Amino acid sequence: MSERKIAYSAIQPSGVFTIGNYYGAVKNWVKLQQDFDCLFCVANLHAITVPQVAAELRKRTFESYALLLATGIDPETSLVYVQSQVPAHTELCWLLNCTTYMGELSRMTQYKDKSQRQGKNIRVGLFDYPVLMAADILLYQANIVPVGEDQKQHVELCRDIAERFNNTYAPTFTLPEPYFGLSGKKVKSLQDPTKKMSKSDSNLNAFVTLLDDRDTVIRKFKRAVTDSGSEIIYDEENKPGISNLIEIYSCTNDKTYLEIEKEFEGVGYGQFKLAVGESVADDLAKLQSRYNELLANKDYLEEQMKINAEKAQSIAIKTLRKARRRLGII
Numbered sequence: 290m291s292e293r294k295i296a297y298s299a300i301q302p303s304g305v306f307t308i309g310n311y312y313g314a315v316k317n318w319v320k321l322q323q324d325f326d327c328l329f330c331v332a333n334l335h336a337i338t339v340p341q342v343a344a345e346l347r348k349r350t351f352e353s354y355a356l357l358l359a360t361g362i363d364p365e366t367s368l369v370y371v372q373s374q375v376p377a378h379t380e381l382c383w384l385l386n387c388t389t390y391m392g393e394l395s396r397m398t399q400y401k402d403k404s405q406r407q408g409k410n411i412r413v414g415l416f417d418y419p420v421l422m423a424a425d426i427l428l429y430q431a432n433i434v435p436v437g438e439d440q441k442q443h444v445e446l447c448r449d450i451a452e453r454f455n456n457t458y459a460p461t462f463t464l465p466e467p468y469f470g471l472s473g474k475k476v477k478s479l480q481d482p483t484k485k486m487s488k489s490d491s492n493l494n495a496f497v498t499l500l501d502d503r504d505t506v507i508r509k510f511k512r513a514v515t516d517s518g519s520e521i522i523y524d525e526e527n528k529p530g531i532s533n534l535i536e537i538y539s540c541t542n543d544k545t546y547l548e549i550e551k552e553f554e555g556v557g558y559g560q561f562k563l564a565v566g567e568s569v570a571d572d573l574a575k576l577q578s579r580y581n582e583l584l585a586n587k588d589y590l591e592e593q594m595k596i597n598a599e600k601a602q603s604i605a606i607k608t609l610r611k612a613r614r615r616l617g618i619i
């Protein structure tokens with residue numbers, strides 16, 4: 290690694306990535322490669338905090354890795370690896386568990402949402418998710434963590450845990466900052482624009498995946514829930530549906546809300562939804578053909594996973610040893 294600052298982020302292989310994951314996080318990762326030393330992780334250990342089918346998880350881990358490379362993440366410039374192939378993550382998680390308070394974890398919005406949705410038999414892992422995420426980030430002494438807005442609270446907790454550890458024992462971890470792109474921080478569900486878009490939503494029309502074909506993308510946008518009135522105006526409170534579509538459109542072409550409002554002045558909702566669908570479908574087309582090429586070359590993917598996991602482990606182990614020493618762990 291060079292003297293450049295370090296960017297770290299991860300994504301769960303809990304389904305095919307949505308345009309929320311892409312515009313909110315992964316598209317920024319691609320850009321950050323120019324100015325930062327970057328590490329990106331397929332977080333399969335995070336995915337098992339809710340029930341998964343083993344064969345599907347294995348398959349999706351490969352697909353997620355290929356999808357990251359297809360978006361433009363270069364495994365020779367950045368470190369792109371699978372979380373379970375770097376054992377330092379789980380060990381540091383345990384050390385940090387012993388510095389984290391139950392009260393802090395109970396306050397996490399994602400835990401509250403996901404545990405409520407699950408109802409009974411909530412896994413301890415779901416509660417502990419933010420500590421594993423803190424371990425992911427702190428192992429690499431990351432300066433910034435490019436995420437969507439939903440993960441901001443977890444990055445802040447990571448800072449608190451790191452700060453407490455540093456103050457209690459001795460300086461060990463860099464305190465990371467969350468990083469957001471200009472647009473796409475919070476892409477909402479197409480069926481309920483007050484909720485974030487999620488890849489594990491049970492309503493398939495609520496999200497668009499990076500692998501949806503052109504017709505499916507356009508059909509999902511045509512069905513998107515909109516608001517009363519007829520003007521294309523950005524107003525999150527009174528027009529959450531149209532505002533979400535404006536946000537998504539701006540992610541495909543970097544236009545401002547004002548420019549988009551002008552472009553669609555006097556245009557009906559139906560025509561606007563079609564334009565957004567077409568723009569997203571164009572954005573995904575290139576990525577999909579690259580993905581298909583990569584997935585056909587399993588040897589290449591396995592080789593990159595192995596090389597990158599070894600490099601990641603060699604960086605991570607230095608921080609882990611330091612943390613062990615601070616705690617008196619022989």
Ligand code: AQP
Pocket residue numbers: 299300301302303304307309310311312313314315332435436437438439440473474475476477485486487488489490
């Ligand atoms: N709707 C969203 N808008 C903007 N950013 C988003 N992210 C997720 N959804 C949106 C960002 O994508 C990155 C990877 O997320 P993740 O897979 O690790 O977990 P998540 O936030 O829980 O994403 P999902 O899609 O909602 O997954 P499931 O359904 O499995 O829980 C993160 O940076 C996240 O902020």
